[in-house]
Amino acid sequence: MARMTLSGIKKSFGTVDVLHGIDLEIADKEFIVFVGPSGCGKSTLLRLIAGLDTISGGEFRIEDRPMNEVAPSRRGIAMVFQSYALYPHMDVYENMAFGVRLMGLDRSEIDKRIDEASKMLKLDPLLKRKPRELSGGQRQRVAIGRALVRKPKVLLLDEPLSNLDAALRSDVRLEIARLHREIGGTTIYVTHDQVEAMTLADRIVVMNNGRVEQFGSPRELYERPANTFVATFIGSPRMALLDVARDGDSLGLAGSGSLKLPRLPGSEERELVLGVRPDALSVNTDTSAAGFRGTVVYTEYLGENTYVYVRLGDGTLISVRGSAGVDLRPDTPVVVGVAPEAVHYFSRSTRERLAA
Amino acid sequence: MSAATETYYDRRGILQTLGRDGLIQIILILNTIVMLGPLVIMFFAAFKTNAQIFQSPFSIPDFSNVANLVKIWSETNFLRYLINSAIVTGSSIVLILTLGTMAAYGIARYNFRGSGFVLMFFVAGLTLPLKLAIIPLFILMRDLGILNTQLSLVIIYVAMGLPTTVFIMTGFIRTLPNELEDAARMDGASEPRIMWSIMLPLVRPALVISGIQNVVPIWNDFFFPLIFIQKDALKTLPQGLTTFMGEYTTDWGVLFAGLLLSSAPVILVYIVLSRQFINGMTAGAVK
Numbered sequence: 001m002a003r004m005t006l007s008g009i010k011k012s013f014g015t016v017d018v019l020h021g022i023d024l025e026i027a028d029k030e031f032i033v034f035v036g037p038s039g040c041g042k043s044t045l046l047r048l049i050a051g052l053d054t055i056s057g058g059e060f061r062i063e064d065r066p067m068n069e070v071a072p073s074r075r076g077i078a079m080v081f082q083s084y085a086l087y088p089h090m091d092v093y094e095n096m097a098f099g100v101r102l103m104g105l106d107r108s109e110i111d112k113r114i115d116e117a118s119k120m121l122k123l124d125p126l127l128k129r130k131p132r133e134l135s136g137g138q139r140q141r142v143a144i145g146r147a148l149v150r151k152p153k154v155l156l157l158d159e160p161l162s163n164l165d166a167a168l169r170s171d172v173r174l175e176i177a178r179l180h181r182e183i184g185g186t187t188i189y190v191t192h193d194q195v196e197a198m199t200l201a202d203r204i205v206v207m208n209n210g211r212v213e214q215f216g217s218p219r220e221l222y223e224r225p226a227n228t229f230v231a232t233f234i235g236s237p238r239m240a241l242l243d244v245a246r247d248g249d250s251l252g253l254a255g256s257g258s259l260k261l262p263r264l265p266g267s268e269e270r271e272l273v274l275g276v277r278p279d280a281l282s283v284n285t286d287t288s289a290a291g292f293r294g295t296v297v298y299t300e301y302l303g304e305n306t307y308v309y310v311r312l313g314d315g316t317l318i319s320v321r322g323s324a325g326v327d328l329r330p331d332t333p334v335v336v337g338v339a340p341e342a343v344h345y346f347s348r349s350t351r352e353r354l355a356a
Numbered sequence: 357m358s359a360a361t362e363t364y365y366d367r368r369g370i371l372q373t374l375g376r377d378g379l380i381q382i383i384l385i386l387n388t389i390v391m392l393g394p395l396v397i398m399f400f401a402a403f404k405t406n407a408q409i410f411q412s413p414f415s416i417p418d419f420s421n422v423a424n425l426v427k428i429w430s431e432t433n434f435l436r437y438l439i440n441s442a443i444v445t446g447s448s449i450v451l452i453l454t455l456g457t458m459a460a461y462g463i464a465r466y467n468f469r470g471s472g473f474v475l476m477f478f479v480a481g482l483t484l485p486l487k488l489a490i491i492p493l494f495i496l497m498r499d500l501g502i503l504n505t506q507l508s509l510v511i512i513y514v515a516m517g518l519p520t521t522v523f524i525m526t527g528f529i530r531t532l533p534n535e536l537e538d539a540a541r542m543d544g545a546s547e548p549r550i551m552w553s554i555m556l557p558l559v560r561p562a563l564v565i566s567g568i569q570n571v572v573p574i575w576n577d578f579f580f581p582l583i584f585i586q587k588d589a590l591k592t593l594p595q596g597l598t599t600f601m602g603e604y605t606t607d608w609g610v611l612f613a614g615l616l617l618s619s620a621p622v623i624l625v626y627i628v629l630s631r632q633f634i635n636g637m638t639a640g641a642v643k
């Protein structure tokens with residue numbers, strides 16, 4: 001059991017505040033992903049949970065036990081580092097045995113655990129090798145194995161895929177998902193890649209500038225982003241954000257005309273941000289159709305479908321997903337249509353989501 | 357004038373004829389001869405009589421003539437000197453490496469106020485020629501009552517060796533990745549255990565460099581034993597060997613045999629550790 005509670009967690013290095021009060025409630029056996037651009041504080045938060053850095057303010061509890069002052073090795077946590085941090089002078093067996101020996105387990109138990117972990121990770125033929133004699137993927141598995149033999153309640157992974165080549169990444173990603181199910185503990189995974197976050201997580205913590213922007217399931221984040229940051233961070237290609245002015249039940253975009261949309265947000269704000277994903281947009285060469293006027297900048301043919309990049313009247317460049325057959329010359333005048341059921345509204349001033 | 361006249365530009369320079377590598381090879385070979393020459397002469401002379409040394413200094417001697425070596429071993433205090441040198445050098449090196457590594461580890465791995473100053477303090481020792489302070493040192497040793505003991509030498513040597521050792525080790529320990537330390541901390545290792553089991557094995561090349569760098573001057577040092585040690589039973593090798601140099605006659609054969617035996621341990625140590633030494637020298641450069 002490893003329910004974790006973070007309340008008002010702060011961290012500052014000298015006079016620089018890196019985390020400004022993080023509140024999270026993580027349930028047992030959850031797969032949590034911290035995602036955000038580099039420098040957003042996600043790795044710092046992970047190090048605070050691990051106990052490698054001291055918490056400047058707030059409280060961190062595991063199962064209602066305060067953990068702020070508990071040594072890293074006594075928190076029931078194991079961590080896989082970005083660089084793997086294998087001990088270079090020890091072979092694979094020794095690497096895995098180092099921690100459990102310090103836990104004071106007897107020899108047979110140590111051997112049993114290493115045997116178990118190396119079977120699970122297919123490391124048994126490599127036990128006598130030194131880290132430098134292993135490939136990147138193998139080192140990664142040893143690093144995970146070293147964490148698993150400690151039988152942690154919480155497993156922390158810091159950008160574990162960033163040092164692997166693209167082909168290996170999806171394999172290891174599946175492997176990590178499988179391990180999480182088999183071990184049955186809580187996993188916290190840090191990445192800057194939203195695809196990894198979306199595919200692995202039960203719940204995602206989107207972070208930016210030392211704050212949590214949104215905490216929710218991948219579906220929630222995608223379908224109901226809490227603000228413009230989450231809206232553009234999750235989903236690829238990015239969601240288009242249009243600064244529109246509301247006039248009755250139609251939305252006007254500077255230089256591109258206006259568009260009537262049903263179910264406008266209840267708030268009385270006139271200045272809105274309209275968020276639309278590329279797949280909820282369509283291009284129409286019939287310029288009399290309903291939508292925002294713009295001109296084609298270029299088209300990107302990707303086999304299955306085509307992305308058309310359109311410059312709207314106010315200078316915004318948006319991408320529109322079209323079928324593979326779409327072939328538009330640059331500078332063609334088009335009208336961009338919007339699927340009314342898939343739009344998001346945000347306040348221009350707070351950048352927060354506005355309820356429909 | 358024939359068409360085949362060589363112009364200045366056609367002439368091949370030495371660099372072109374030999375190539376860059378060839379030139380380097382030649383320089384290295386010459387350097388090797390210069391370096392090994394004295395050693396070889398010393399080695400040869402150790403098997404010659406005084407007369408032979410002056411008649412034909414470069415000839416290859418009869419290696420079965422070990423009279424000089426026997427004489428050194430049986431008729432002089434050589435063994436005593438050798439043991440003294442080993443004790444003084446050995447304990448100095450052990451102390452230098454232990455203290456130096458611990459200091460360097462603290463400076464390199466922990467952030468504390470004044471760590472930069474402590475490092476500068478050690479490094480400042482590099483600029484201080486201890487030999488200039490010989491008179492105050494002599495007075496100090498006399499007042500401490502440790503003149504004529506090996507302790508006086510060990511203290512001086514440790515003081516002399518620490519600056520370079522701390523300097524080298526700090527640089528090395530700083531290059532070790534922080535994540536290794538973090539990983540060990542997650543594994544539940546205490547700070548001394550992290551230093552001993554994780555960090556030290558990784559700085560072994562640097563330890564070897566510091567070790568060799570200190571062994572040679574300490575083993576060969578003549579000056580400080582000359583000042584601090586008067587008892588024959590406490591003399592170190594370089595000091596002891598001078599007793600073979602008489603005021604009127606010198607038995608060069610025996611002296612060379614003594615030199616041969618006294619330089620042998622250091623040369624052996626170097627050969628055994630040379631691989632590590634070279635690894636260590638290049639470790640920082642190629643990365």
